[in-house]
Amino acid sequence: MNVWDYEQRFEQTLDAGAFGYFAGGADDEVTLRDNVAAFRRWRLRPRMLVDVSAAAIETTVLGEPVSMPLLVAPTAFQRMAHPDGEIATARATAAAGTVMTMSTVATASPGEVAEAAPGAARWFQLYWFKDEGVTHALIDQAVVSDFRAIVLTIDAPGAPGRRERDLRSGFVVEAPIPAVEAATGRPTGLTPAEVFALVESRLTWRDLERLRGMSDLPLLVKGVLTREDARLAVDGGVDGIVVSNHAGRQLDTVLAGIDALPEVVDEVGGEVEVFVDGGVRRGTDVLKALALGARAALIGRPVLWGLAAAGEAGVRDVLEIFRREIALGMQLLGCVGCGAVTRAHVQSGPDPT
Ligand code: GLV
DSSP states (O other): OOHHHHHHHHHHHSOHHHHHHHHOOSTTOHHHHHHHHHHHHEEEOOOOSOOOTTOOOOEEETTEEESSSEEEOOOSOGGGTOTTHHHHHHHHHHHHTSOEEEOTTOSSOHHHHHHHSTTOOEEEEEOOBSSHHHHHHHHHHHHHTTOOEEEEEOSOSSOOOOOHHHHHHTOOOOSOOHHHHHHHSOOSOOOHHHHHTTBOSOOOTTHHHHHHTTOSSOEEEEEEOSHHHHHHHHHTTOSEEEEOOGGGTSSTTOOOHHHHHHHHHHHHTTTSEEEEESSOOSHHHHHHHHHTTOSEEEESHHHHHHHHHHHHHHHHHHHHHHHHHHHHHHHHHTOSSGGGOOGGGEEEOOOOO
């Protein structure tokens, strides 16, 4: 019926360690919960007697046509959710006509993912590894495999948040990770802390220029939560920003993505495309993201829930649930398309539930 049904099944399908890794956040998981709760504090302001007979939800992201304003966020280690892992996600996302962002710490290589769904638009999430040779090789693989953008994660300088579920369960990654193998010679058996220790912690905004020089692909940064960083990112030449708190998994008690979105859009929304992730569970959440100025929203965990339940078919179903909800919401909101959803369609208030 809805993605919550898939969430329920997720806990029953996975072993405790993998479940805790995917479901968990940092410290007291305040931000993890707030990502979902924050959407409820934003209310829609629908307009009536608008001709919505031709309402549509297609849009473009970085010039690429997509069937709806919803993209797939990068999530790690997908073979731990289902044996088909990123291959299934790539096929389902391509079939749904939208963009998959593949993680650096995927359990498949960029080439394998590209081969699974040839011709589909995909973005590559980059962890800039301390080993620059590996970083360069990752970018080169993304380029030759026809990825359309690099999404640099900037909220994990050398360490994961304190994810106490993983510490309690003694979680180690049991699926091979090609990028980690390239960096360490060890494909599996690492803790999240060991994986994140590979990520460079000395990067500053000045390094963006060097990164832009490594390929001709558009560059997005993911992990911006303030107008100050949005300005630095745009002045550093990025093509897009993903407003994100890494699904509540990095610094706990930071703002929910949807609450940080307005200030980022106010600062740079006229210059680059802005995206948002974190806690998106309903079509109405996506409409709120559009109203607050996002070009599109991204979903991470709901994709994993679908993947664990039924592989490619499960991811496909999750994306179709969102498509139906976004389309219905667009119509009932009195909007004819993504561009018609404005700030006037939303207002903030206390959580009504
Ligand atoms: C990977 O990026 C994670 O958040 O665990």
